């Protein structure tokens with residue numbers, strides 16, 4: 001695979017603690033890949049490093065063979081993170097939260113895209129409610145809508161179904177699959193075995209060490 005997102009030897013440290021050790025990863029356009037492992041295994045650290053949110057202490061990230069360093073280059077390459085814990089703004093409405101990155105990118109169709117993303121998550125009626133008026137599960141769906149609305153080239157979703165009921169878990173996994181069909185490379189951190197089973201491949205992290213436990217891919 002020459003295109004796609006590649007990580008080689010990615011290491012994330014917090015002082016003495018090594019959260020991710022020498023992780024290798026390839027994510028092709030059209031693929032949906034799970035990152036699994038117990039709490040504290042390093043899933044969020046890996047996704048944060050891949051999205052330029054934190055600087056890895058070692059390793060190389062590239063897209064289509066070109067190195068990607070830092071947040072600005074990650075954004076320029078269409079790498080979008082749906083962070084764990086949502087990171088939404090409580091004093092804005094649901095639709096304002098979804099539209100914010102689109103407005104910041106000066107997209108003229110920000111509102112229409114935000115409306116479509118909220119509709120896909122079943123949140124059209126909650127669009128004008130303040131975030132703090134929504135349940136935890138609704139807030140998590142707003143965060144997913146925000147990520148979808150960005151139409152990423154590489155979408156990294158960090159435990160996007162952790163607070164959802166079965167219906168909405170299925171809905172979110174279906175939307176992540178649709179993103180892959182559209183041509184995005186999609187990585188989903190999850191500790192839900194059912195969600196992982198819906199993915200094309202599974203990278204397992206254990207105390208920061210990554211290994212492929214299932215790789216049905218032909219790429």
Ligand SMILES: Nc1ncnc2c1ncn2[C@@H]1O[C@H](COP(=O)(O)OP(=O)(O)O)[C@@H](O)[C@H]1O
Nearest residue numbers: 014017019037038039040041042043044045046
């Ligand atoms: N900002 C941080 N500062 C210090 N340690 C951190 C920080 N973020 C994560 N860690 C530590 O790194 C390890 C991996 O955490 P994390 O990547 O959040 O795992 P997971 O997402 O799999 O639960 C844990 O031991 C965690 O305590």
Ligand SMILES: [Mg+2]
Nearest residue numbers: 043044045084
């Ligand atoms: Mg995490």
